[in-house]
Amino acid sequence: IKIVADNLGFPNEARLDAQGEYLYVAETSGKRISRFKILDNNNLGDRETYGPNDLGLGGHPDGICFDKQGNLWGTLVFGEKIYVITKDQKMHIIMDMSNQEKLQKLEDAFINKYISPELEQEVANKIIPLPVSLTFAGEDNKTVFIGNSGSQLAYFKSPVSG
Numbered sequence: 001i002k003i004v005a006d007n008l009g010f011p012n013e014a015r016l017d018a019q020g021e022y023l024y025v026a027e028t029s030g031k032r033i034s035r036f037k038i039l040d041n042n043n044l045g046d047r048e049t050y051g052p053n054d055l056g057l058g059g060h061p062d063g064i065c066f067d068k069q070g071n072l073w074g075t076l077v078f079g080e081k082i083y084v085i086t087k088d089q090k091m092h093i094i095m096d097m098s099n100q101e102k103l104q105k106l107e108d109a110f111i112n113k114y115i116s117p118e119l120e121q122e123v124a125n126k127i128i129p130l131p132v133s134l135t136f137a138g139e140d141n142k143t144v145f146i147g148n149s150g151s152q153l154a155y156f157k158s159p160v161s162g
Contacts, residue, residue, distance in 0.1 A: 004044045005036060012062050013133075018070060024050060026061035026074060029110075033061055033072065033085065051085040058103045060110075063133030063147065068161045075131040075146070078106050078115070078123065082131065082146065095156075097125045120149075128154045136162020 005011075009030020014023055022035045023044060031054050037045035050072070055061060058079025065073050072085040080103075082095035102123045109115045124130050131154075133147035141161040146154040 005047065008034065008047075013064050015064050015066060015072075018066065024064060024072060026064045028060045028062060028077065031055045031059045031061070033064065033074070051089050051091050055079075055083075055091070057100075057107055058098055062131070063135075065135055065162060067136065067158070068141070071160070073134060073144070073162075075134055077130050077132050078110070078120075079103060080123075080125055080128070080131060082134065082144075097128055097131075099123065099125065124149065126150075 008025060009027040009032070011025045012028040013026045016023055020038065022037055024033060024035045027034055032052070033050045034047045035050040036047055039045055055076060058081070059076055060078045062075045062077040067073060070087050074083055074085070075081070076083060080097040081093050084092045084094055086092065106115060106119060106123045109119055120130060128146055128148045128150065130149040131146050132149065135145050136158065137143050137145055142158045143155050144158050144162070148154065
């Protein structure tokens with residue numbers, strides 16, 4: 001085991017692109033997606049931000065995955081959003097379940113470096129609370145399952161395959 005990257009903001013999930021050229025990392029407390037070029041010696045190149053430098057209010061990325069077209073899909077756990085970052089590095093929110101008033105309260109707690117479990121539950125919506133992961137599945141690979149902190153597994157149909 002060796003450390004290949006440091007000074008990351010709570011790296012929560014990492015994925016390789018389809019070509020195995022880059023490692024993408026969801027930095028939950030960094031509020032960004034970073035990527036690293038994979039070098040010939042299996043070390044990583046310098047960190048670069050992929051997409052926006054700051055994912056905004058509630059922009060704490062958690063689970064990430066790619067679709068067949070190379071777009072990066074992800075969840076914003078506290079922002080309760082599903083997003084896509086296209087290959088041109090533009091971010092698109094495709095599902096927004098957030099409560100803006102409560103979200104600001106959570107963002108203030110984040111800035112003060114403590115989000116209590118009680119505040120997490122207060123902010124969480126009732127249908128898909130605190131989405132933490134997503135994956136493509138099904139015969140056509142267009143069903144997107146959303147992992148969350150609730151007791152039900154949510155899903156929707158995507159226009160593209162994963």
